[in-house]
Amino acid sequence: MAKKKTTAQNIMGLVKNDPYLEPYNDAIRGRHEHALWKIKQLTDDGKQTLAEFASGHEYYGLHRTGNGWTFREWAPSATNIYLVGDFNNWSIDEQYKLHRIEGSGNWELNLEPQMMHHGDLYKMRVFWNGGEGERIPAWAQRVVQDENTKIFSAQVWNPEKTYRWRRKTFRPSVTPLLIYECHIGMGQDFEGVGTYTEFREKILPRIVADGYNAIQIMAIQEHPYYGSFGYHVSSFFAPSSRFGTPEELKALIDEAHRNGVAVIMDIVHSHAVKNEVEGLGNLAGDPNQYFYPGDRREHPAWDSLCFDYGRDEVLHFLLSNCKYWLEEFHFDGFRFDGVTSMLYYSHGLGEAFGGYGDYFNGHQDDNAICYLTLANELIHQVNKHAITIAEEVSGMPGLAAKFKDGGYGFDYRMAMNIPDFWIKTIKELPDEAWRPSSIFWEVRNRRADEKTISYCESHDQALVGDKTIIFRLIDADMYWHFKKGDENETVHRGIALHKMIRLVTAAAINGGYLNFMGNEFGHPEWIDFPRDGNGWSYKYARRQWNLVDNPELCYHYLGDFDREMLAVIKSEKNFNRTPVQEIWHNDVDQVLAFSRGELIFVFNFSPVRSFTDYGFLVPEGSYNVVLNTDSTRFGGNGFADDSVEHFTNPDPLFQPQQKGWLKIYIPARSAVVLRKK
Incomplete structure (x- = not known):
């Protein structure tokens, strides 16, 4: 009897909720205990909290102090480091030479107040055995690009007036969570790069009027190549300056909060850009300072570098990054990009994931699993109302289950099966073969103990090389028959199914619903950022709001329906729990x-x-x-x-x-x- 009792006590809550996981209880418990052990190690056996540990941004980087300026960097392989910039004509100056802090890989420099000024551009000049180079500090909080030379530099940012928050506290409304996925730069109607201020003044009011209670902003972390959609990050602590200043981003978030809208950041911790001058690829002579060694260093599909989640300094960097965005900019949480890629040595490439055994076959990166668990624990320590969402396609059990039950602690996971289902249905089945039983099963296909964000399509389906739902349904007839009175049967069909697909998906949610900017009104064109192949054009890197605003066109039908659909969903009290x-x-x-x-x-x-x-x-x-x-x-x-x-x-x-x-x-x-x- 005692043995059975002990066994029962060892069963994780995740397994109790899903008996099919019982053969893997030991593996689930092992992951849980690994995270507990790592938390204990990082917090010095509980002498500090995880949130207190994750304060690297307060120590590293450039800071204005009462005595002047202090700059620190972690660069264990460096032999010498200098700051070069506008303040010393970009030349090596002994006054700007860092000294290594004894017994560590940290370097430090203290400067008099007059030796550096707000707006100055600067970099590190790093020397190591066998080489040297200019580098942007890893912890830089402001990075800008020269319009003429296209060169990126860190920038001293210490404005006389710091931003004063009008709404200092905010609690997101999540019953249900209705997310408007958006991109600041392509949020404008004109052919160019939009700004935080333009988004706040012109686009945010549209989102509020439509009834969404959250925006999920892409491409916030600085990235050298605009066309990467923000997924090749170089400076993890710097909000992209191509959209404006940090104060303008804060004003956008503040205004969203004043309108009851939560702001979720699309955070990229699954990989980093390979660039060495702008990024972390070879910060100080060690290509593996932040990244896995050997074959695991480079991502085979993304042309990027994979973080070494087993290294405490990397955990410190990434966890501090989470805390920084929460505290400095008042973001309400994160959508973690590329979680599948983090979980598996294969990055999920070529995997079938046909059964539970595929999630516990020893091909999983326990370091990454531990990091994601710690990140969720930290985020909810900093803000207990924060929202975390996992973008994960393999179906790994427990992602959005509570940590105490053996889960990873995410609040939601993306229901990535749903857009795949709609694409397959539209492409492969004639209308008369659409089966309600299959549709109903698919929009409700989720784990009972994990909340999901359901969606018909996101930015993924809007990119060049893919098609949005409206384009799959109507295609080129959108250009010739989308004026009222001139609709043909293809357009009538497309408009009808566009609404039905959204309604059945949104009506069956168990957590939240997501729409990508412009898709609610059937934006007619794909997303294609400026690049060699299109003559560096911004024509397709924008959203044509004029179309939905034109009462003579059919776009407003879809936009009006989307607004009314959300109103109906919100009219049912406690929709998620119904x-x-x-x-x-x-x-x-x-x-x-x-x-x-x-x-x-x-x-x-x-x-x-x-x-x-x-x-x-x-x-x-x-x-x-x-x-x-x-x-x-x-x-x-x-x-x-x-x-x-x-x-x-x-x-x-x-x-x-x-x-x-x-x-x-x-x-x-x-x-x-x-x-x-």
Whole structure:
């Protein structure tokens, strides 16, 4: 009996929630205990908190002090380091020579106040055995690019007036989390790079009016190549200066908070740019200072470098990076990019992930798993209301489960199966083969104990080389038949399915819903940043808001529907905690119905068959239509009269359950949402 009791006590909560994980309980517990051990080690056996440990940005880098300036850098392989810049004509000057702190790999320099000024450009001149080079400090908090030479430099940033927050505290609304994924530079209508201020003044009001309660901003960390979409980061502590100043970014976040909108940062800790002059590729003579040695150093698919998560100094760097963005800029959390790539030695490339054994076969990077767990613990120590989201495609169990249960501690994971499903369905199946049972299963395919962010498409599907849903549905006819009165059948079909796909996905969420900037109104063109292949054009690195603002075009139908859809979802109190209950599905009729609280969602995916008096058993009472994809307001045919109040018809067989028959008219290729009075 004692042995059974001990065994039961050793079973992790993650396994209790999913008995199929029982054969891997020891592996899950091993990962959990590894993280506990690492936390104990980094916090000096609990003498400080993890949040206190992750304060490297307060020590390293350039800081204004009461006595002048202090600069520090971790560079164990360096033999000499000088600061060069505007203040010494970019030449080696003994006054700007760092000294190594005895017994460490740290270097330090203290300067008089007049020896450096706000706005000065500077770099490190680093010497090592066998070489030397100019480098941007790893902990630099301001990096700028010269418009003429295109050279990047660190910049002394110490404005006379520091930013004064108008909203000092903020708690995100997450019931549910409705995310607007966006990019500052391509947020503008003109052909060029938008700014933090322009986004705050012109785009944020649109997002607020549309009803989203969170923005997820891409490409914040400084990156040398604009076309990398911000995923080849060089300076991890510097907000991209191509969009403006740190104060302007703070003003954007502050204004979002004043409007009840959380701000999530798309953080890149899965890899780093290979650049040596701008980045960390060879900061001080050791190419592996921050990165794995040997074959694991370079990412085979991304042309980038992979962090060595097993090195304490790297953990210090990355954990401090998380804390820095939370505290200095008041970000409300992070969407961690490329988590799959971090978890596996193979980076997930060529893996089938056909069963649970694939997640516990010894091919996982325990160092990276430990880092992600620590990052979540740290983030929630700094801000208990912070939001963390994992972008992960393999299905690794426990990502969004609590740390105490053996999970990684993320609040959400991306439901990356859903956009893949929609792409496959649109590409491979004729409309008459769309099966409601498959659709319903896919939008609800998730672990019961992990919250997800559902989405139909993100920025991934909008990039050159891929297609957005609207383009898959309509293609070139968007250019010729998207004016009101000139729509052809392809356009009518595309508009109808675009709305239905979004509604069924959003209605079935168990955590949050995400939309990429412009996709809500069916932005007609892909994203293609300036590059050699397109003549360095900004034509496709923007969002054409003029299209949705034009009442003569069909784009506003989709934008108006998106706004109304979110309003309906938010109208149901505690939407996330309201179970999704199937009422009916019939694959022959292509009809699906399910409820959430007082709302009933009905879909008819048939391209040709409309149904009169189609009946469903629902709680007795009367129901009103609150949203109809076929409404003329949203570019539909307006076949149904949405002002009609629908009453259930009693059925003696179901009187004990207080259920009756709700009979409604469902036009072909349409969906309707009803609310019980």
